[in-house]
Amino acid sequence: MTPFLRMTGRLLGRGLAGLVGILVGIGLFTAVQAPIVDSIGGAPGLAAMMQRLPPILLALSRTRPEFLAATGLTGFLAIAYTHPLILLLAGAAVVAFAARSLAGEMEQGTIQLTLSRPRSREVAYAARVLGLVVVVALVAVAGPVGTVVGLLAARPAGEFAWAHLLPLAVSTAALVWAIGGLALFGSAVASTAGRVVGWALGLLTVSYFVDTFADVWRVLQPWRPFSLFAYYDPGPVLADGTVNPRHLLVLAVTGLVGVVAGLLVFRRRDLPS
Numbered sequence: 001m002t003p004f005l006r007m008t009g010r011l012l013g014r015g016l017a018g019l020v021g022i023l024v025g026i027g028l029f030t031a032v033q034a035p036i037v038d039s040i041g042g043a044p045g046l047a048a049m050m051q052r053l054p055p056i057l058l059a060l061s062r063t064r065p066e067f068l069a070a071t072g073l074t075g076f077l078a079i080a081y082t083h084p085l086i087l088l089l090a091g092a093a094v095v096a097f098a099a100r101s102l103a104g105e106m107e108q109g110t111i112q113l114t115l116s117r118p119r120s121r122e123v124a125y126a127a128r129v130l131g132l133v134v135v136v137a138l139v140a141v142a143g144p145v146g147t148v149v150g151l152l153a154a155r156p157a158g159e160f161a162w163a164h165l166l167p168l169a170v171s172t173a174a175l176v177w178a179i180g181g182l183a184l185f186g187s188a189v190a191s192t193a194g195r196v197v198g199w200a201l202g203l204l205t206v207s208y209f210v211d212t213f214a215d216v217w218r219v220l221q222p223w224r225p226f227s228l229f230a231y232y233d234p235g236p237v238l239a240d241g242t243v244n245p246r247h248l249l250v251l252a253v254t255g256l257v258g259v260v261a262g263l264l265v266f267r268r269r270d271l272p273s
Contacts, residue, residue: 103196132181164241
């Protein structure tokens with residue numbers, strides 16, 4: 001194994017227990033959706049329940065009764081992927097890695113040990129980008145794996161296209177990559193991991209709020225294009241098996257801009273002694 005890969009493995013290993021816990025949490029949450037669906041009368045029963053919800057609560061569900069009525073089991077399973085808990089866990093995984101691997105090491109002074117060896121800042125930063133890509137991939141597949149397990153265990157009534165889980169994973173990876181890229185930029189700017197986590201959580205909270213309530217509060221509608229979650233809509237992806245290329249492009253470019261900006265900052269900043 002090359003020194004570069006060993007460095008990446010060390011960065012991932014430091015937060016392995018927390019990452020595994022998050023992945024298990026995502027998988028369990030998506031797995032229980034299939035056993036639940038029959039207990040509430042299937043997707044038609046859920047659609048009837050949601051028709052009675054006020055607009056503000058319907059916005060929180062991030063779906064529509066008519067979509068559930070048209071897509072059945074698929075529509076119900078898709079709700080899990082827009083649930084605040086899932087989005088929080090997915091964001092926490094990449095934010096924690098980005099904060100710990102760069103700002104956290106600058107805070108503890110261990111980054112100097114890494115750079116004291118014959119390797120450049122660019123190589124050290126690239127190892128963190130590779131680690132971020134690994135975390136993004138793991139988070140993206142954790143949900144679909146849980147869905148598969150739940151469906152095989154419960155076998156609920158209704159049609160479901162298994163192949164559509166792949167584009168769903170791609171769509172999720174794009175969202176998580178965008179969050180991670182911005183978090184890595186914040187980690188290059190900050191000198192403490194706690195500050196990065198605070199910035200990232202604040203950004204995600206505002207972004208989620210704007211996208212969720214833009215349909216019921218017109219003041220927020222002009223700001224919706226600036227929300228990351230405006231480009232993540234797993235319901236149609238799971239139903240149709242296609243990902244909006246514009247959404248993928250926006251999220252991919254956002255993450256890339258964050259990563260490149262982080263590199264430019266990290267190359268020039270003075271490291272704490």
